Amino acid sequence: MLNNLPPLAPFRPRLLQDLRGYNGEKLARDVGAGATVGIVALPLAMAFAIASGLKPEAGLWTAIIAGFLISALGGTSVQIGGPAGAFIVIVYGIVERYGVANLMIATASAGVLLFLLGLFRLGTLVRYVPVSVVIGFTNGIAVLIALSQVRDWLGLDIAQMPGDFFSQIGTIASHIGSFNPYAFGLGALCVLGLFVWPRLWAVDSQFRRQLDQIDTVSALKATSRLPAPVVALVTLSLAAWALSLPVETIGTRFGGIPQGVPAFELPDFTWATVKQLVTPTLTIAVLGAIESLLCARVADQLSDTPKHDPNQELMAQGVANFVVPFFGGMPATGTIARTVTNIRSGGASPVAGIVHAATLGAVVLLAAPLAQHIPLAVLAGVLLFVAWNMGEWREFGRLKHFSNHYRLMMVSTFLVTIVFDLTVAVELGLVLACVLFVRRQSDIFRAEPLAQTGQQLTYRLYGSLFFGAAAKIDPIVAAVQQSPTAVNVVLEATHLISLDTTGLDALEQLHKAIDKRGGHLRMVGLNEQPRSLMQRSGFAAKLHDGE
Structure with missing residues (x-):
């Protein structure tokens, strides 16, 4: 296990490099x-x-x-x-x-x-x-x-x-x-x-x-x-x-x-x-x-x-x-x-x-x-x-050109630094950055319906299916549960960039709902990262036609 750790950084001061070829002019x-x-x-x-x-x-x-x-x-x-x-x-x-x-x-x-x-x-x-x-x-x-x-x-x-x-x-x-x-x-x-x-x-x-x-x-x-x-x-x-x-x-x-x-x-x-x-x-x-x-x-x-x-x-x-x-x-x-x-x-x-x-x-x-x-x-x-x-005071005047996320992080960090202290400000700023990043990435993900017939529903997935976006699979689950007959679902995943375990769990729940209704789930066009996670978890074997 220790052999897999990255090597330590060498202690190599820049002075040693700059002294090579050093002359009177320098x-x-x-x-x-x-x-x-x-x-x-x-x-x-x-x-x-x-x-x-x-x-x-x-x-x-x-x-x-x-x-x-x-x-x-x-x-x-x-x-x-x-x-x-x-x-x-x-x-x-x-x-x-x-x-x-x-x-x-x-x-x-x-x-x-x-x-x-x-x-x-x-x-x-x-x-x-x-x-x-x-x-x-x-x-x-x-x-x-x-x-x-x-x-x-x-x-x-x-x-x-x-x-x-x-x-x-x-x-x-x-x-x-x-x-x-x-x-x-x-x-x-x-x-x-x-x-x-x-x-x-x-x-x-x-x-x-x-x-x-x-x-x-x-x-x-x-x-x-x-x-x-x-x-x-x-x-x-x-x-x-x-x-x-x-x-x-x-x-x-x-x-x-x-x-x-x-x-x-x-x-x-x-x-x-x-x-x-x-x-x-x-x-x-x-x-x-x-x-x-x-x-x-x-x-x-x-x-x-x-x-x-x-x-x-x-x-x-x-x-x-x-x-x-x-x-x-x-x-x-x-x-x-x-x-x-x-x-x-x-x-x-x-x-x-x-x-x-x-x-x-x-x-x-x-x-x-x-x-x-x-x-x-x-x-x-x-x-x-x-x-x-x-101080970079001009940045306050430029806030109107940036998103609400940017404004919130900058202004809140500024005020907390003044009222409390730098440690709290940096902690708050990083937490806000993480929360807003998750929200922004979740907004990017979408499941777009392509075709819907009595027997088959087809969706195209865009973005990253991760913990912040997993709830966007719920409407597909609801559509399956509300169908009066067995329904097959095809997820076109060419534009699915990445998948995490929470997103995989959402797909598992979708598969269970489809299977309970007597239908099957297919995923086509999988990229390397989502395919690798599905194969390692055993979920890929549950999909129709081994997709």
Whole structure:
């Protein structure tokens, strides 16, 4: 029996393949792209950690350690790994309910689960999640991320935000009297700058065309290569410091960022604790798998590199998520924004991702004390921009073009993600997808009458006769039972695609009704799958003329 099991997926990192024929030109491209992505990752990593209820260094070292491992061991050439916005709501809820120590255990356990999913070649299962469900929970998470940043954006005096959607709204409303206009202004300027900066330097912008006619502004033109989040972070932090604005900063809330490598620590581990963390573990693993493989598919579309290996990617994600908790990190996955930045900056191999981790590590070790001056309102502005870009808001406007099934799955997943949590939303979405799929397939099946005489009824079967469509055989049974004389039934099955055991049972009941009336049942034009099931069950031998 064991010999019939599919072979395990080989552990074959894409880095080994891409290093064949590697040259100086590719190295230069990877170093440039990796350095750019490392700078972009700096504000995002801190913002994701703070929004998740953790210290900023948790996000930074997750981006460094997990980013290195995912690139070095992963199944894609250009994907960048690290903390992601999609995890903010999940991690915040786990920290609030179970504590930071249990988050570490859940993350490590999710890493083991992710590795096993890849090892047993289950990476392709993620593609079975309907796109409507993915869009629904992605938009829901974007709304929750934006809501979680309102406190820091408005500068409200709230010690601890609750994790529940309605409780968050109530808490914000009850503390609106502590509104800080300076924090609001910094956050608004940050969001505005993030929107304007890339458009300002676009090739077809009026500002860029005017600069191209001037030869003395080469230094100014060089700034166009700076990522917008970094420009916003530096300029607004300097402004807040120089003007001594009364706003909360990383230093006032967290005391700054330690300038050194985090110590290796083992969380208190017991099997009793692991049993309590089954739901958080599954949530981290499922979301990590979905996000990383969706990101890998986006990378495949934008890059000329070979297509990703989903199983190898999951194994790399598993290793990264197993390791980072021991250094105080948080869950990690593939990140679309940083991956796209890597591709557009010329990254062509996992070396770019490794350079990204090294760049971020160098910045943290050399410039960590400067981070204490960063206003939290600016980081809130960065995350508000991330939430806006993360959501696929146009899909709501396009709902009128899709079926009611699609609308139901997307809207229900979106609302449940906001009101309850991601796990319930994905479960509901998948259940709805299965139920609606069964209904749609049952609608496709039909038994069309062709000819009816006093002695014979002929029907043509279309589609799949399975448990969801078996009841459509009942009218034929009723017609046989209502016939005053013996009746023969012919089922023309050329267009019968498939048959399951419930459908076979419906045919058995039809045969019994016909036999009881003294008639016989024939099936003609059977395809391979229905014929095989009938022969294995012995039903084929009961049919007239052995059909």
